[in-house]
Amino acid sequence: MNALALYGRYVATSLRAQAQYPAATLMLTAGHCAATAIEILGVFALFDRFGPVGGWSFGEVALFYALVNIAFSIADLLGRGFDVFGTDFVRTGAFDRVLLRPRAAALQLAGYEVRLSRLGRLLQAFAVLILASHLVPIDWDIATAVIAAWAVAGGVALFVGLLILQATLAFWTVESLEIVNVLTYGGVQAAQYPLNIYAAWFRHLLTFGVPLACVAYYPVLAILKRPDPLGAPDWFLPLAPLAGFVFLAVSFLAWRIGMARYASTGS
Amino acid sequence: MHWARPYLAAFRARFQLMLQYRVAALAGFATQCWWGAIRIMVFAAFYGTHAAAAPISLADAITYVWLGQALLALLPWVADPEIGHAVRTGGIGYDRLRPLDAYGYWYVRTLGWMLARTMPRAALMALAAMIVLPLAGLGDWAWQPPSGIAAALLFIPAFALMTALSVAVVMLANIIVAASLNERGVNAVLMPLVIVFSGSLLPLNFFPDAVRPFLQVQPLAGLVDIPFRIYFADLQGTAALQGLALQAGWTLVLIALGRLAMDRVMHRLEMQGG
Amino acid sequence: MPQILVEALAKTYRVAERAPGLAGALRGLVRRRWREVHALAGVSFSLEAGELLAFIGPNGAGKSTTVKILSGILRPTRGRVEVGGLIPYEDRIRHVARIGVVFGQRSQLWWDLPVLDGFDLLADIYRVEPARYHRRRDELVAMLRLEPLLDQPVRQLSLGQRMRAEFVAALLHDPAILFLDEPTIGLDAPSKLAVRAFVRRLNREQGVTVLLTTHDMHDVEALAERVIVIGQGRVLTDGPFESLRAGILAERRLYIDFAGPAPAFEMPGVTVRARTERSLELAFDPARIPTPQLIAAIATEHAVQDIHVDEPAIEEVITRFYALHDAHEA
Numbered sequence: 001m002n003a004l005a006l007y008g009r010y011v012a013t014s015l016r017a018q019a020q021y022p023a024a025t026l027m028l029t030a031g032h033c034a035a036t037a038i039e040i041l042g043v044f045a046l047f048d049r050f051g052p053v054g055g056w057s058f059g060e061v062a063l064f065y066a067l068v069n070i071a072f073s074i075a076d077l078l079g080r081g082f083d084v085f086g087t088d089f090v091r092t093g094a095f096d097r098v099l100l101r102p103r104a105a106a107l108q109l110a111g112y113e114v115r116l117s118r119l120g121r122l123l124q125a126f127a128v129l130i131l132a133s134h135l136v137p138i139d140w141d142i143a144t145a146v147i148a149a150w151a152v153a154g155g156v157a158l159f160v161g162l163l164i165l166q167a168t169l170a171f172w173t174v175e176s177l178e179i180v181n182v183l184t185y186g187g188v189q190a191a192q193y194p195l196n197i198y199a200a201w202f203r204h205l206l207t208f209g210v211p212l213a214c215v216a217y218y219p220v221l222a223i224l225k226r227p228d229p230l231g232a233p234d235w236f237l238p239l240a241p242l243a244g245f246v247f248l249a250v251s252f253l254a255w256r257i258g259m260a261r262y263a264s265t266g267s
Numbered sequence: 268m269h270w271a272r273p274y275l276a277a278f279r280a281r282f283q284l285m286l287q288y289r290v291a292a293l294a295g296f297a298t299q300c301w302w303g304a305i306r307i308m309v310f311a312a313f314y315g316t317h318a319a320a321a322p323i324s325l326a327d328a329i330t331y332v333w334l335g336q337a338l339l340a341l342l343p344w345v346a347d348p349e350i351g352h353a354v355r356t357g358g359i360g361y362d363r364l365r366p367l368d369a370y371g372y373w374y375v376r377t378l379g380w381m382l383a384r385t386m387p388r389a390a391l392m393a394l395a396a397m398i399v400l401p402l403a404g405l406g407d408w409a410w411q412p413p414s415g416i417a418a419a420l421l422f423i424p425a426f427a428l429m430t431a432l433s434v435a436v437v438m439l440a441n442i443i444v445a446a447s448l449n450e451r452g453v454n455a456v457l458m459p460l461v462i463v464f465s466g467s468l469l470p471l472n473f474f475p476d477a478v479r480p481f482l483q484v485q486p487l488a489g490l491v492d493i494p495f496r497i498y499f500a501d502l503q504g505t506a507a508l509q510g511l512a513l514q515a516g517w518t519l520v521l522i523a524l525g526r527l528a529m530d531r532v533m534h535r536l537e538m539q540g541g
Numbered sequence: 542m543p544q545i546l547v548e549a550l551a552k553t554y555r556v557a558e559r560a561p562g563l564a565g566a567l568r569g570l571v572r573r574r575w576r577e578v579h580a581l582a583g584v585s586f587s588l589e590a591g592e593l594l595a596f597i598g599p600n601g602a603g604k605s606t607t608v609k610i611l612s613g614i615l616r617p618t619r620g621r622v623e624v625g626g627l628i629p630y631e632d633r634i635r636h637v638a639r640i641g642v643v644f645g646q647r648s649q650l651w652w653d654l655p656v657l658d659g660f661d662l663l664a665d666i667y668r669v670e671p672a673r674y675h676r677r678r679d680e681l682v683a684m685l686r687l688e689p690l691l692d693q694p695v696r697q698l699s700l701g702q703r704m705r706a707e708f709v710a711a712l713l714h715d716p717a718i719l720f721l722d723e724p725t726i727g728l729d730a731p732s733k734l735a736v737r738a739f740v741r742r743l744n745r746e747q748g749v750t751v752l753l754t755t756h757d758m759h760d761v762e763a764l765a766e767r768v769i770v771i772g773q774g775r776v777l778t779d780g781p782f783e784s785l786r787a788g789i790l791a792e793r794r795l796y797i798d799f800a801g802p803a804p805a806f807e808m809p810g811v812t813v814r815a816r817t818e819r820s821l822e823l824a825f826d827p828a829r830i831p832t833p834q835l836i837a838a839i840a841t842e843h844a845v846q847d848i849h850v851d852e853p854a855i856e857e858v859i860t861r862f863y864a865l866h867d868a869h870e871a
Contacts, residue, residue: 009665013651013654013658016653016658017651017652017654020694024451024452027452028451028452028455031452035456035458036459038462041463042468042469045469045473045474046309046313046469049313049320049321049473049475050317050320050321051316051320052316053312053315094647096609097647097649099614099637100612100613100640100642100649101637101666101667102634102637102666102667102668103634103666104634108666117455173290186298186301186305189302189305190305193309193312197309197312198312202305202308263630264616265554265555283562283566289573
């Protein structure tokens with residue numbers, strides 16, 4: 001059985017396991033929906049008090065928010081095994097079991113669990129996307145829809161990359177991995193505001209370091225058909241989400257280094 | 268102090284254990300810097316367009332953010348993981364065998380956990396935001412000292428009550444974990460509640476006027492909004508004392524609630540034998 | 542060429558030292574001291590295909606480190622390991638496809654899934670041909686009498702039932718080598734017997750090489766032809782189980798029930814280990830006093846109701862061995 005088919009088997013297995021606790025799954029889904037809805041309330045409160053910021057209205061910022069959260073929720077849905085790698089695999093010794101199976105460890109982790117409850121965030125993000133489409137004029141034609149989907153794909157790659165980096169860190173320490181929440185949850189937070197409200201060093205970090213702007217800010221400009229107030233060329237805007245895939249590739253490299261370390265320390 | 272000995276010992280043991288986690292402290296500190304920086308940049312952008320609409324000055328808002336980040340680990344984000352662990356392994360049964368008040372015993376252990384996690388992070392945060400930022404010529408973005416002696420003196424009980432209240436909230440979560448044998452549900456609900464209603468996301472005065480009267484009196488306001496506004500003298504005199512009273516009142520109510528719930532849960536565990 | 546070859550294997554870990562007390566905890570925040578722990582300090586042995594080897598030793602002796610290296614999870618600090626011509630930690634995926642592992646303390650099954658679904662998934666993971674998988678699965682299920690449990694979620698199985706399912710799971714891909722890490726820990730007596738009978742059959746009838754670590758000396762007694770005792774990261778002894786026993790504790794025990802009150806008893810070379818009103822337990826060395834001679838001496842002088850000879854319990858042998866070795870080290 002090839003890797004993709006096996007992944008499909010893992011997913012089906014995980015869904016079947018969750019179906020055994022329908023009430024808990026539904027409650028968690030509702031919880032996640034509510035939890036993320038609260039974030040957009042915070043953004044709304046600021047716009048309600050101050051009015052538009054840096055040339056951006058609440059509706060436009062809601063579009064950033066929606067795309068980033070759609071990407072993050074899908075990545076979170078797919079990458080659970082990496083998210084809990086430190087606590088559920090390295091610390092408990094369950095990773096040894098993974099290594100005893102003749103398949104790539106990353107594949108086994110990716111298939112570990114597909115968290116249905118994360119659909120709560122996805123649903124809420126789609127609701128915000130619809131809201132944003134009402135608040136700002138977006139011409140949803142094929143071209144903009146493709147850019148939006150491409151941006152989400154890049155975003156999923158980027159966030160999965162971050163989850164893999166988080167897991168990689170567990171090869172060095174299992175003390176606390178909340179540091180990477182900075183980049184995942186904190187990244188969601190940072191990427192849902194337009195880039196031009198940030199200081200220059202932070203803009204560079206979000207473009208060249210952890211390229212969150214490349215999967216949110218730049219493609220959204222392309223969707224809104226606005227030029228970049230910071231001067232990025234127009235041709236670059238729809239291409240930017242590619243950076244998410246580059247980031248994913250780099251994360252895999254780091255993962256391989258971590259695997260080699262695990263074999264020599266066994267910690 | 269004879270009666271207090273086991274509780275002090277439980278507190279010390281947990282406190283010392285948690286202090287060992289050095290990487291955790293550094294990781295927490297990095298998290299705080301990142302979140303603080305984003306919050307401050309977002310605030311600065313909004314203040315830049317329409318500062319007059321803000322209920323507090325930008326300098327105070329910045330201090331609010333840094334203080335909030337420094338004391339982040341002191342907020343009731345999740346149930347004590349040790350309780351979840353004890354529930355899963357059945358170790359919780361042993362707690363019933365100890366000749367101690369179960370609520371008090373858990374309370375001091377959770378307190379030790381939270382304080383030990385907070386201390387090194389708060390120290391690093393103070394170093395970075397109070398000392399390094401001004402030295403780097405970024406004094407406008409620094410964490411300011413309390414606004415005057417009165418504010419500083421009032422902040423001491425406000426901080427103590429904030430801690431007591433926070434542990435009381437975590438205790439309620441702990442009890443729900445023990446009763447439901449699952450920590451995921453409670454943690455998923457607790458986090459969004461705390462982030463909004465404590466004022467951690469935004470000072471409560473930034474929310475639309477219609478909801479403010481409610482936000483100001485609910486229990487979680489005593490976790491962030493009230494003590495921090497006492498710190499920079501946005502609440503002073505009678506208002507500050509009212510704030511302290513609100514903190515103290517809710518702390519007592521939540522502890523009473525917690526004790527009641529704990530008795531019932533422990534009773535049920537005894538019935539089930541495990 | 543042996544199937545498993547281990548030469549001068551060494552593994553060193555670095556662990557943080559923790560100073561006691563609050564001051565120590567605070568100091569540890571700033572500076573940390575490290576200590577080297579030699580889990581393995583030069584272990585060598587080899588194993589032919591079809592052998593059944595038991596690895597015993599006190600906790601922390603290096604048993605599980607050895608098993609982890611042999612199964613490809615861990616890379617040694619020094620030394621050479623070859624299993625079936627592969628270096629486990631260099632060629633993990635190819636290597637683990639040929640071995641089976643059962644950890645007594647850990648499960649490889651899916652907690653919330655029916656047993657059978659877990660087997661199906663493992664067959665996919667190990668790329669076992671469907672026809673071969675079904676044949677092998679049915680064979681193992683029959684051997685371990687698992688049919689009635691196949692539809693149940695793993696979480697509902699008792700420990701003994703789960704261990705039987707774990708064995709099937711570890712063997713679905715028909716491995717040539719089976720590693721067992723404390724497979725009978727926590728099991729009740731019938732389950733222990735069932736596990737031992739199954740492992741013996743697997744080894745004798747199907748020629749599977751078995752490497753077993755255990756603290757249960759009855760496992761060793763029932764299964765192993767060959768025993769390696771490991772202590773402080775070194776091989777202390779390697780050989781047939783019987784010679785280990787004979788070398789350490791040649792002593793025999795004589796249990797006598799008398800028709801009347803037990804007499805006072807004295808004879809050079811014989812010690813009284815226990816006495817009750819009507820019975821005696823004697824310890825003696827059969828090389829010095831032949832057993833028939835001792836029995837005859839007692840039976841002619843006293844009215845004996847029952848008499849039997851036994852060897853010292855295996856736990857006693859091993860405890861004596863560890864003690865001897867520790868004294869030697871000191």
